[in-house]
Amino acid sequence: MPLIDLSKTSLRDLNASLHKLTADTNETLWTIVNPAGEHSIAAGVDAPITINIDGPVGYYCGGMNKHATIVVEGSAGQGVGENMMSGLIRVRGDASQSAGATGRGGLLIVEGNASARCGISMKGIDIVVKGSIGHLSAFMGQSGRLVVFGEAGEALGDSIYEAHLYVRGAVAGLGADCVEKEMRDEHRAELAELLKAAGEEHKIDVSEFRRYGSARQLYNFNIDNVDAY
Amino acid sequence: MTQHERTWIPTSPRKSSTFDDYTLSEIRRAAATGIYDIRGGGSKRKLPTFDDLLMLGASMSRYPLEGYREKCGTDVVLGTRFAKKPIQLAIPITIAGMSFGSLSAHAKDALGRGASLAGTSTTTGDGGMTPEERGQSKILVYQYLPSRYGMNPDDLRKADAIEIVIGQGAKPGGGGMLLGQKISDRVAEMRQLPKGIDQRSACRHPDWTGADDLEIKINELREITDWEKPIYLKIGASRPYYDTALAVKSGADVVVLDGMQGGTAATQEVFIEHVGIPLLSAIRPAVQALQDLGMHRKVQLIVSGGIRNGADVAKALALGADAVAIGSAALVALGDNDPKWEAEYQALGTTAGAYDDWHEGKDPAGITTQTPELSQRLDPVVAGRRLANYLKVMTLEAQTLARACGKNHLHNLEPEDLVAVTIEAAAMARVPLAGTNWIPGAII
Numbered sequence: 001m002p003l004i005d006l007s008k009t010s011l012r013d014l015n016a017s018l019h020k021l022t023a024d025t026n027e028t029l030w031t032i033v034n035p036a037g038e039h040s041i042a043a044g045v046d047a048p049i050t051i052n053i054d055g056p057v058g059y060y061c062g063g064m065n066k067h068a069t070i071v072v073e074g075s076a077g078q079g080v081g082e083n084m085m086s087g088l089i090r091v092r093g094d095a096s097q098s099a100g101a102t103g104r105g106g107l108l109i110v111e112g113n114a115s116a117r118c119g120i121s122m123k124g125i126d127i128v129v130k131g132s133i134g135h136l137s138a139f140m141g142q143s144g145r146l147v148v149f150g151e152a153g154e155a156l157g158d159s160i161y162e163a164h165l166y167v168r169g170a171v172a173g174l175g176a177d178c179v180e181k182e183m184r185d186e187h188r189a190e191l192a193e194l195l196k197a198a199g200e201e202h203k204i205d206v207s208e209f210r211r212y213g214s215a216r217q218l219y220n221f222n223i224d225n226v227d228a229y
Numbered sequence: 230m231t232q233h234e235r236t237w238i239p240t241s242p243r244k245s246s247t248f249d250d251y252t253l254s255e256i257r258r259a260a261a262t263g264i265y266d267i268r269g270g271g272s273k274r275k276l277p278t279f280d281d282l283l284m285l286g287a288s289m290s291r292y293p294l295e296g297y298r299e300k301c302g303t304d305v306v307l308g309t310r311f312a313k314k315p316i317q318l319a320i321p322i323t324i325a326g327m328s329f330g331s332l333s334a335h336a337k338d339a340l341g342r343g344a345s346l347a348g349t350s351t352t353t354g355d356g357g358m359t360p361e362e363r364g365q366s367k368i369l370v371y372q373y374l375p376s377r378y379g380m381n382p383d384d385l386r387k388a389d390a391i392e393i394v395i396g397q398g399a400k401p402g403g404g405g406m407l408l409g410q411k412i413s414d415r416v417a418e419m420r421q422l423p424k425g426i427d428q429r430s431a432c433r434h435p436d437w438t439g440a441d442d443l444e445i446k447i448n449e450l451r452e453i454t455d456w457e458k459p460i461y462l463k464i465g466a467s468r469p470y471y472d473t474a475l476a477v478k479s480g481a482d483v484v485v486l487d488g489m490q491g492g493t494a495a496t497q498e499v500f501i502e503h504v505g506i507p508l509l510s511a512i513r514p515a516v517q518a519l520q521d522l523g524m525h526r527k528v529q530l531i532v533s534g535g536i537r538n539g540a541d542v543a544k545a546l547a548l549g550a551d552a553v554a555i556g557s558a559a560l561v562a563l564g565d566n567d568p569k570w571e572a573e574y575q576a577l578g579t580t581a582g583a584y585d586d587w588h589e590g591k592d593p594a595g596i597t598t599q600t601p602e603l604s605q606r607l608d609p610v611v612a613g614r615r616l617a618n619y620l621k622v623m624t625l626e627a628q629t630l631a632r633a634c635g636k637n638h639l640h641n642l643e644p645e646d647l648v649a650v651t652i653e654a655a656a657m658a659r660v661p662l663a664g665t666n667w668i669p670g671a672i673i
Binding site: 011012015016019039040043044046058059060063064066078079082083085097098101102104117120121123124139140142143159161162219220221 | 376377380381382385406408409421422423425426427429431435436437442445446448449452453454455456
């Protein structure tokens with residue numbers, strides 16, 4: 001059970017140690033103290049371990065994560081879990097902009113609010129935000145699911161492809177080609193599954209959410225659509 | 230003279246320079262279709278180029294080197310600033326980033342083979358790394374683009390260097406679009422989008438804004454790859470002095486500067502022809518920025534955009550670049566726009582040498598297409614050998630010029646080896662007009 005004090009150990013040494021771990025490592029629980037907003041903590045991990053970070057982190061915490069479970073006991077800076085491939089990242093506090101950007105798999109949970117561009121260009125990641133999200137979230141979202149307990153800012157899902165968006169609160173505005181869609185049983189089931197994965201099952205009623213996705217009107221370039229932008 | 234005789238004095242029909250044939254055809258096309266023209270390639274307008282510079286061979290004041298006997302080195306090391314594993318190239322000519330998607334798998338395969346035979350690197354593009362490309366490329370640069378199509382840490386670690394793309398010369402400030410007709414099953418899978426729909430590439434990165442953020446992003450990529458890989462920053466030439474300075478500030482190992490003659494898979498004609506600056510005008514400000522920061526030769530400079538032959542290579546290096554990159558010329562070496570397909574070019578309403586509708590995926594040469602019947606026309610082994618031959622000739626040409634200037638390595642070429650034959654080129658390249666000591670615009 002390694003305990004790393006980032007006031008004494010360099011970020012480089014920490015990440016180098018994490019990168020050396022293999023799938024069958026016995027060192028499966030890591031604790032990092034005094035993160036003090038350092039950037040790129042636990043970026044590029046590729047092992048089924050749990051990393052508890054005792055405090056706030058800077059940019060790109062858990063970037064490109066594979067298999068690891070990372071828990072941030074504080075807030076996270078820009079691009080938490082960017083391009084993550086698998087595993088789970090939980091932020092107990094708020095997350096800055098571009099949370100889960102381009103993520104290709106895994107689950108990102110933000111217990112506070114997320115900022116602008118949450119889930120931008122998402123490519124298969126699941127994101128659950130218990131608070132609200134900022135403008136231009138899920139911009140060009142290709143696939144994956146974004147669940148928001150609170151509200152969404154302007155231009156939600158602008159130029160969205162096939163990502164699924166579920167928002168419980170008010171949406172300030174939808175972006176180009178993003179529309180509200182019918183919530184059918186399969187969507188309620190999908191949402192329930194996501195809430196369960198996030199540890200929020202039975203705490204919140206899936207029927208309170210509304211679903212948004214692509215109108216698929218801008219999938220192929222058509223000059224008659226130029227006014228849509 | 231009678232009235233009848235006066236009316237019979239003919240004048241030649243005169244076409245307008247302003248409204249020339251191309252302009253008229255473009256007005257008619259726009260009027261008929263209501264849409265702007267999209268095409269591939271780089272700027273086709275006449276621009277100041279390296280042809281406007283001449284090299285000063287040695288004579289009384291400098292000794293030349295013997296052409297067929299004395300050594301003239303060509304190797305270059307890229308990424309010496311921070312990377313644990315810098316890139317070592319046998320020649321200072323690299324292959325620029327071009328995507329699988331815009332190019333066929335065979336074309337990417339051939340680029341890798343040709344580059345490897347010549348001892349240089351090739352580069353992925355917007356669409357990820359294919360196993361064929363990694364397999365055939367001894368040295369592979371992995372592009373990190375705003376779209377992040379196919380991005381993953383495993384490929385990042387398989388790469389020999391990482392190139393963060395801020396922009397490209399054909400369209401500084403622009404994103405991209407791969408039209409649905411080129412989205413095969415494989416391209417769709419690699420980009421994680423449905424088949425047949427247009428795939429847009431954003432013009433801004435999704436998780437950083439500005440040089441301060443970029444510095445943190447670069448450090449993240451270094452952390453993920455354990456500080457092994459050189460990190461390049463590719464910029465489209467528009468404000469090269471400031472962009473190069475900011476690239477250095479952000480922590481780049483290598484700056485890739487692409488002039489407006491650099492090609493694109495598909496962009497609006499108006500963008501290609503009216504945004505950005507020619508490579509000739511971009512190199513000296515970039516070198517100046519490196520020199521002002523004490524980083525010239527410490528952060529290496531690769532320049533691209535219209536490089537065609539060994540003379541261009543020698544002149545670019547004399548102006549202060551460490552290496553060049555070629556894209557359009559490499560495709561021509563593979564077989565792009567070859568006159569042997571003239572009948573098919575005619576059927577597409579164009580002619581060999583002018584074909585640029587690369588986005589339509591109908592390339593008779595089988596290079597800018599995903600259609601199996603067309604892409605099979607390109608033999609990767611033969612095409613790779615052609616590219617290697619071409620790279621060898623360029624290198625020999627550059628060496629010939631360097632020896633004539635008395636240089637035992639291409640990197641010893643310097644601005645003092647050059648003069649310009651036009652005032653414009655003299656001002657842009659900051660070398661004297663031939664026969665004078667006048668550098669227009671120089672602050673004395």
